[in-house]
Amino acid sequence: MGRSRRASVRLPPRTIVRHLRSASLLAWRAGRLGALAQVLLTVVAGVLPVAAAWLTKLVLDGLTGPDSGTDVLVLAVLLAGVGVLTVVVSQAKQYAQAQLGRSVALSASGRLFAALNRLVGLARFEDPRFRDRLELAQQSGRAAPIKVLGTGLGIGQGVITMSGFVGTLLATGPWMAVAVAVAAVPTVRAELAISRRRAQMMWDTSQTMRRELFYSQLLTDAQAAKEIRLFGLGGFFRRRMLKELSTTQEASRRVDRRELAVQGLLGLMGAVVAGAGLLWAIRAAQSGQLTVGDVSVFVAAVAGTQSALASIVRETASAHEAMLTFDHYQAIVTGPPDLQIHPRPISPEPLRQGIELRDVWFRYSDEHPWVLRGVNLTIPVGTAVALVGLNGAGKSTLVKLLCRFYDPNRGAVHWDGVDLRELEVEQLRARIGAVFQDFMTYDLTARENIGVGNLTALTDHHRITSAALAARVHDTIVDLPHGYETMLTRIFFQHADRDDPDTGVFLSGGQWQRVGLARAFLRDNPDLLILDEPSAGLDAEAEHDIHQRLRRHREGQTSVLISHRLNAVRDADHIAVLADGQIVEQGSHDSLLTAGGRYARLFTLQAHGYSDVGGVHGAADVGAVP
Numbered sequence: 132m133g134r135s136r137r138a139s140v141r142l143p144p145r146t147i148v149r150h151l152r153s154a155s156l157l158a159w160r161a162g163r164l165g166a167l168a169q170v171l172l173t174v175v176a177g178v179l180p181v182a183a184a185w186l187t188k189l190v191l192d193g194l195t196g197p198d199s200g201t202d203v204l205v206l207a208v209l210l211a212g213v214g215v216l217t218v219v220v221s222q223a224k225q226y227a228q229a230q231l232g233r234s235v236a237l238s239a240s241g242r243l244f245a246a247l248n249r250l251v252g253l254a255r256f257e258d259p260r261f262r263d264r265l266e267l268a269q270q271s272g273r274a275a276p277i278k279v280l281g282t283g284l285g286i287g288q289g290v291i292t293m294s295g296f297v298g299t300l301l302a303t304g305p306w307m308a309v310a311v312a313v314a315a316v317p318t319v320r321a322e323l324a325i326s327r328r329r330a331q332m333m334w335d336t337s338q339t340m341r342r343e344l345f346y347s348q349l350l351t352d353a354q355a356a357k358e359i360r361l362f363g364l365g366g367f368f369r370r371r372m373l374k375e376l377s378t379t380q381e382a383s384r385r386v387d388r389r390e391l392a393v394q395g396l397l398g399l400m401g402a403v404v405a406g407a408g409l410l411w412a413i414r415a416a417q418s419g420q421l422t423v424g425d426v427s428v429f430v431a432a433v434a435g436t437q438s439a440l441a442s443i444v445r446e447t448a449s450a451h452e453a454m455l456t457f458d459h460y461q462a463i464v465t466g467p468p469d470l471q472i473h474p475r476p477i478s479p480e481p482l483r484q485g486i487e488l489r490d491v492w493f494r495y496s497d498e499h500p501w502v503l504r505g506v507n508l509t510i511p512v513g514t515a516v517a518l519v520g521l522n523g524a525g526k527s528t529l530v531k532l533l534c535r536f537y538d539p540n541r542g543a544v545h546w547d548g549v550d551l552r553e554l555e556v557e558q559l560r561a562r563i564g565a566v567f568q569d570f571m572t573y574d575l576t577a578r579e580n581i582g583v584g585n586l587t588a589l590t591d592h593h594r595i596t597s598a599a600l601a602a603r604v605h606d607t608i609v610d611l612p613h614g615y616e617t618m619l620t621r622i623f624f625q626h627a628d629r630d631d632p633d634t635g636v637f638l639s640g641g642q643w644q645r646v647g648l649a650r651a652f653l654r655d656n657p658d659l660l661i662l663d664e665p666s667a668g669l670d671a672e673a674e675h676d677i678h679q680r681l682r683r684h685r686e687g688q689t690s691v692l693i694s695h696r697l698n699a700v701r702d703a704d705h706i707a708v709l710a711d712g713q714i715v716e717q718g719s720h721d722s723l724l725t726a727g728g729r730y731a732r733l734f735t736l737q738a739h740g741y742s743d744v745g746g747v748h749g750a751a752d753v754g755a756v757p
């Protein structure tokens with residue numbers, strides 16, 4: 132944990148005040164009625180202890196004084212009423228707080244995820260510091276506004292109670308009011324220091340917490356279960372998870388211990404002050420200076436002032452801590468865009484000439500090596516361009532730049548001569564259809580798994596089935612227990628349904644791949660079709676079939692195809708070979724074979740591999756070539 136991580140929890144007072152305002156506004160906008168109810172109940176809750184103390188005094192004085200009569204009974208009934216009201220108000224406050232908490236959680240999560248969706252690129256999601264922030268932001272966005280309101284009201288309640296008791300103290304033993312106030316000064320400092328320490332601890336342990344979460348999710352993940360069992364990794368990951376958990380716990384134990392020591396000392400000091408006051412009050416009562424009722428209200432006033440003051444200090448420290456973590460929420464919600472946003476973005480026109488990469492240099496961050504080093508490539512409209520290269524050559528990175536998930540560090544990608552940075556990014560992506568190597572398998576129905584490829588067609592049965600037919604997965608889907616409405620997961624079902632196949636199914640890897648293809652086909656005639664290893668999980672027959680279909684589907688369309696099976700790319704109009712971050716060869720299949728370079732070597736190697744075993748279609752993985 133570096134120095135920068137430690138420094139980040141200190142906030143200037145101006146920022147704290149700004150966060151306080153934002154958090155209060157968030158709570159207020161989320162539930163005005165709930166917030167008002169809280170304020171009202173807090174005022175009542177603040178007055179009640181003072182009323183109870185005074186009524187007790189009056190009852191005691193009535194009982195022991197000369198004119199005891201029916202008034203005492205009335206006072207006793209009032210005292211009992213205050214007792215009942217205290218319980219009712221406390222319960223009502225709890226309910227109002229929980230209700231407000233729910234509204235704030237809804238509103239805060241809505242804002243946070245809207246901010247995440249505004250990030251158009253991928254870099255932030257891959258930045259560990261951002262992920263740490265996100266983890267804390269999810270907690271603090273929901274908790275901080277409630278805490279701020281709660282602490283604000285808690286302080287208000289404390290002030291009301293304290294004012295009542297301080298008045299009482301001033302009337303009975305004014306020096307006691309001063310002593311209680313002076314004893315509170317170190318408490319304020321200590322509580323604020325502890326709150327800072329706790330916020331620091333949360334930031335310092337955020338990575339450990341994320342790792343613990345990662346291991347615990349891994350141990351419960353259905354997909355990971357296979358390897359974990361085969362390789363006997365259960366104990367290994369469990370130990371790692373427990374280690375991370377105990378590291379986090381150790382850090383929080385250290386803060387708890389310090390808090391315990393500080394609280395103990397402060398409690399001792401408070402007890403000494405209260406004890407001295409009690410002695411004085413008893414002596415004063417013995418000498419006839421105070422009545423029994425006076426002693427009771429004095430003792431209640433000392434205890435009440437101390438506890439109200441302690442609660443004010445605690446609440447202040449808690450608000451301070453909440454603001455330190457709320458900073459992460461604010462940083463994400465009000466953070467700058469991840470990619471450069473053009474002030475007046477152009478709406479991209481249908482592709483007429485082509486896409487061009489001009490001297491594109493790219494690396495994932497300053498700490499990473501260059502992946503692309505001056506790539507120049509033209510993808511003319513209506514042509515199929517294949518990207519070929521060893522594992523890690525940068526093929527997927529290049530297509531991610533075409534979708535503008537990242538911007539090049541140097542050079543530019545042009546869409547009909549316009550830099551992608553000048554185009555409206557959502558509209559650009561609406562013109563691109565893609566199947567990625569690591570496509571998603573959603574825990575949704577078959578229809579939705581295809582429909583997410585184009586939300587306007589989500590409920591259009593005809594379009595969904597056409598896409599499924601094109602990807603040759605329609606027959607598989609209609610054979611499922613509920614056809615297109617079958618859930619392609621079994622993770623959401625109740626225990627009682629676990630043996631019922633109707634509740635959801637698992638697809639094979641190849642079947643999923645076809646669903647992924649159908650998803651891409653749902654985009655009507657995209658201007659650019661990206662196929663990054665679209666057939667890696669298919670059997671030889673299916674692969675051949677899919678490639679035939681893709682060929683037809685691509686016909687006349689602008690497409691970029693990545694495949695390690697060179698047989699699948701030989702029909703492309705143009706083949707570009709990537710190596711060492713550059714295009715080292717390009718041309719048609721025939722011209723590249725004639726040139727006898729890298730492509731020719733790889734193709735011959737694969738072809739030999741197949742002729743050795745008598746195969747015809749497909750080829751071995753280029754990445755396997757040393």
Ligand SMILES: Nc1ncnc2c1ncn2[C@@H]1O[C@H](COP(=O)(O)OP(=O)(O)OP(=O)(O)O)[C@@H](O)[C@H]1O
Nearest residue numbers: 257495499502521522523524525526527528529754
């Ligand atoms: N998100 C990322 N952050 C940092 N480095 C990355 C990231 N994605 C890829 N890389 C690195 O960039 C390089 C190129 O990766 P890329 O996935 O583009 O290669 P590829 O040619 O598609 O490989 P493959 O054939 O194995 O799919 C690799 O060295 C990889 O480690």
